[in-house]
Amino acid sequence: MKFKTTILPILLFTLLISCSSDELTTSKAESMAIECQGNKNLVKTTTSSYGVLEQWDRFKKKNTVFLESYKKLEEKGLYNMGELQRVKGVLGMKERYEISLTPKAEKLLISSKKDAKGRITGKFKICEYTFESVEEIHEIPAENIANVKLKFIRINETPFFKETHEKSNPKEVFKQVKYKKTNDGWKLCN
Structure with a gap:
């Protein structure tokens, strides 16, 4: 009888330990x-370019959304687009735009990298x-x-x-x- 009474508390203790916070x-x-x-x-981020952006006349027909996407960003108050400049290059005429960030866009800028031609690729929070x-x-x-x-x-x-x-x-x-x-x-x- 004494054997059974000592086993009961041990079994109860083991049962409580096995049901503890291990799960x-x-x-x-x-x-x-x-x-x-x-x-x-x-x-999460996206990339977008600003600074000095150029587009050759010969590629204009293939890339008609070039200017449209920047105008949409300007309408949202993120970019300021400078006046169009016509520039003569080695391969013909090209359009050049100076695009700058607004303070609203600067707050969303995570990082940026500038190339030799003045084009800046920015990583923006979306x-x-x-x-x-x-x-x-x-x-x-x-x-x-x-x-x-x-x-x-x-x-x-x-x-x-x-x-x-x-x-x-x-x-x-x-x-x-x-x-x-x-x-x-x-x-x-x-």
Whole structure:
């Protein structure tokens, strides 16, 4: 009888330990994802040129959207277009435009690179993604990991965001990440 009474508390204790916080719950996974993201959202960008832009007359018919796209950006208050200059070059006549950024566009500029001819290629913010929720958790105990499907949503679209960006930057994005199980519990970021 004494043997059975000592086994009962041990079994109860073992049962409680096995049901402890070793499981990765949705709320744990969400709080770790939020903690890892912090105040930093994932920023998506596009490139656009400004500065001194030139177009040869012979290529004008093939590239009719050259000027139209810059006029649209000017209408959105992102670019200031200078007067058209006609310049004679080695291969014939060309049009030259001086295009500058407005303060509104400067706030969205991430980086830029200038070439020898004065053309500047800028990388501009088009939108951000932020963590929304945990969609599913698949634990792999043998490897001490869990594959977790996270949902991110698009926010803060800028005037540089176009309909063409919709396909590569949908409203919702799902990302598979690995959570690691350590002696200190589950970890996502360092």
